[in-house]
Amino acid sequence: MKPTPLIQAKNLWKRYGDNVVLERMNVQVNAGEFITMVGTSGCGKSTFLKMLLGMEPPSSGELLLEGKPIPAEPDQSRGIVFQQYSVFPHLTVLQNVILAREFERSRFLGKLFGAARRRVEDEAKRLIETVGLTPAVHRYPHELSGGMKQRLAIAQALIRQPRILLLDEPFGALDPGIRADMHQLVLKLWEEHQLTVFMVTHDLSEGFYLGTRLWVFDKLRRDQQAPTAYGANITYDLPITRQKIIAPQETSAIVEHYLRDSQDKATTEQELLLS
Amino acid sequence: MKRLINLTPSKPARVLLGILPFALILLVYLFASDARQAENASDKLLPAFSQMGDAIQSLAFEPSKRTGDYLFWQDTMSSLQRLALGMGIAALIGFSLGILTGAIPTIHAPLAPLLTVISLIPPMAILPVLFIVFGLGEISKVALIVIGVAPFIARDIQRSTQEIPLEQLVKAQTLGSSSWQILLRVLIPQMLPRLISSVRLSLCTAWLFLIAAEAIASTDGLGYRIFLVRRYMSMDVILPYVAWITFLAFLLDWLLDRLSKRCFPWHHQEASK
Ligand SMILES: Nc1ncnc2c1ncn2[C@@H]1O[C@H](COP(=O)(O)OP(=O)(O)O)[C@@H](O)[C@H]1O
Ligand SMILES: [Mg+2]
Numbered sequence: 001m002k003p004t005p006l007i008q009a010k011n012l013w014k015r016y017g018d019n020v021v022l023e024r025m026n027v028q029v030n031a032g033e034f035i036t037m038v039g040t041s042g043c044g045k046s047t048f049l050k051m052l053l054g055m056e057p058p059s060s061g062e063l064l065l066e067g068k069p070i071p072a073e074p075d076q077s078r079g080i081v082f083q084q085y086s087v088f089p090h091l092t093v094l095q096n097v098i099l100a101r102e103f104e105r106s107r108f109l110g111k112l113f114g115a116a117r118r119r120v121e122d123e124a125k126r127l128i129e130t131v132g133l134t135p136a137v138h139r140y141p142h143e144l145s146g147g148m149k150q151r152l153a154i155a156q157a158l159i160r161q162p163r164i165l166l167l168d169e170p171f172g173a174l175d176p177g178i179r180a181d182m183h184q185l186v187l188k189l190w191e192e193h194q195l196t197v198f199m200v201t202h203d204l205s206e207g208f209y210l211g212t213r214l215w216v217f218d219k220l221r222r223d224q225q226a227p228t229a230y231g232a233n234i235t236y237d238l239p240i241t242r243q244k245i246i247a248p249q250e251t252s253a254i255v256e257h258y259l260r261d262s263q264d265k266a267t268t269e270q271e272l273l274l275s
Numbered sequence: 276m277k278r279l280i281n282l283t284p285s286k287p288a289r290v291l292l293g294i295l296p297f298a299l300i301l302l303v304y305l306f307a308s309d310a311r312q313a314e315n316a317s318d319k320l321l322p323a324f325s326q327m328g329d330a331i332q333s334l335a336f337e338p339s340k341r342t343g344d345y346l347f348w349q350d351t352m353s354s355l356q357r358l359a360l361g362m363g364i365a366a367l368i369g370f371s372l373g374i375l376t377g378a379i380p381t382i383h384a385p386l387a388p389l390l391t392v393i394s395l396i397p398p399m400a401i402l403p404v405l406f407i408v409f410g411l412g413e414i415s416k417v418a419l420i421v422i423g424v425a426p427f428i429a430r431d432i433q434r435s436t437q438e439i440p441l442e443q444l445v446k447a448q449t450l451g452s453s454s455w456q457i458l459l460r461v462l463i464p465q466m467l468p469r470l471i472s473s474v475r476l477s478l479c480t481a482w483l484f485l486i487a488a489e490a491i492a493s494t495d496g497l498g499y500r501i502f503l504v505r506r507y508m509s510m511d512v513i514l515p516y517v518a519w520i521t522f523l524a525f526l527l528d529w530l531l532d533r534l535s536k537r538c539f540p541w542h543h544q545e546a547s548k
Contacts, residue, residue: 079449082442087446089542099447100451103452
């Protein structure tokens, strides 16, 4: 018997008034997949993430988490990193990361003190170490660069071990060099935390490089007179099997070589897609 | 020659230019006062600085013959007390209302329209109502400040709360927080520096209400004194009192600014970016 998929969309539609954003989406995602999503701006990628979060209800059809409708509110099972405004400006790096634990363990005050706090801080410091922010642990977000802020946002999202991590163009505002570092970080965390990742990107090669599966969102039907009459759908659902090879860590050298190869491949596929 | 909009004076020049108008006003006053005094030694309209000094000397450093108090300091204390009480209560009410209506739609729905209408009532127009309801004592003066200022603070905080990016609220929920925890750990701390700037903005109106209330019904206070001595055309008391009120207002504003910068460094760096 096949296990229930983690996420399942069944004839899913999303409309805002007359504006059909997504239509007839049927898709299944298993635990551990790394989905990357590309598509023209405004075609509904963020809307799909919002539905996964529970911020937006489906207009019709079903969106299931382990066979049950997705909870209608965001909760700790699904973490998110936005392009910006993801961290709290009034808290230091450490305070931002322990916040989720404070919410969990101090229902009334939302704040921990004494030994309980130190325990959580130790846990947070390990996570901060993994994302490479140890030197900045007592700084405020306004003292961090864009890349550091996104590292912080990721660490903050992971401390309560969500099963699903949603990334909405998380690296869109970063320089290319910093992006490459972030890619390594995301791949490492994806593996270590056994996450299922949904990531929107506007960079196709990034999508091919990171994902185990790439979705291209586009409209299948178009009406020139009424551009909002039809919604987008997943027009290409490409498995990127090569990425799977990354799993055994001993072979990282070989993998790196492999990946460079796959990136070249990606660009050719990119050309194919755009033609 | 550069365009006018590109010409920026150097720092010392800026300081000098800043002082210049003050010096000019002082100078003009000195001349005018001297001229009038020369003509009529008992002139009351433009007293010399020495006369003002004498007046304040007797109010501030000699006990009053009638009550034995040092009137100047007693006036100051009474006024500041009323101001602090009024502003404190207004800040508390305004902050709570602003955050709750800004963050919680089911509280926003019934209260926001009411708040808008209340903030449109001219507070001076209901001063008689306050006197009738609360009597002529301290309560009505404090109440006037509260009524005049709290709606402004509430609406200001409400707007700022609504301007918190939705991303932050969603993020907090994905970290497992309840509504109460979001209020406590996300919204209230971020609104505290806003509250301080809101209070700074409304202090000016608060002074206005304070002085008005003291002028109408009081037995002490800075506003009371000014309006009392007006009957004797005692400009030698009025002018130093006005300068003193201005100085107090400036000092309060400065202290609040310092407090905000010290307690909420993240807010000020954020804003200057
Ligand atoms: N809250 C909303 N109300 C009305 N329309 C919305 C709302 N959110 C998004 N939309 C519309 O949905 C469409 C898809 O938006 P979005 O998912 O943000 O696109 P993408 O992330 O792919 O760029 C856009 O046409 C946008 O105008
Ligand atoms: Mg988007």
